[in-house]
Amino acid sequence: MKSINIKIADELYEKSLAYAEKHGTTLNEVVVQFLKKMVTGDNHSLSQKLKTLQSQIGVQTRNSSFTRDELYER
Structure with a gap:
């Protein structure tokens, strides 16, 4: 080592x-x-982490792909 x-x-x-x-x-x-x-x-991207979490907790969205603007929408 x-x-x-x-x-x-x-x-x-x-x-x-x-x-x-x-x-x-x-x-x-x-x-x-x-x-x-x-x-x-x-090292997954932020959107990949979100998709993984969605599937783990059973959250459904109308569109599972996110744009950068959507992720940072205020």
């Missing part, structure tokens, strides 16, 4: 530690999981 060193801004480091703690994990594991998703292509 390899070890790496990275440099990040203090504020990002503090927020990252808080995120890891909130999710019951370590900063190391957060970084490892992020890298795994990046190299395996397991």
Whole structure:
């Protein structure tokens, strides 16, 4: 197993530690999981996540494809 060193801004480091703690994990594991998703292509777009959630909770819409404008409609 390899070890790496990275440099990040203090504020990002503090927020990252808080995120890891909130999710019951370590900063190391957060970084490892992020890298795994990046190299395996397991990073779905927002619309794909919405479609997946729709099917999981049984929400029906008139049109299951969304335009960017529809997603950000205010």
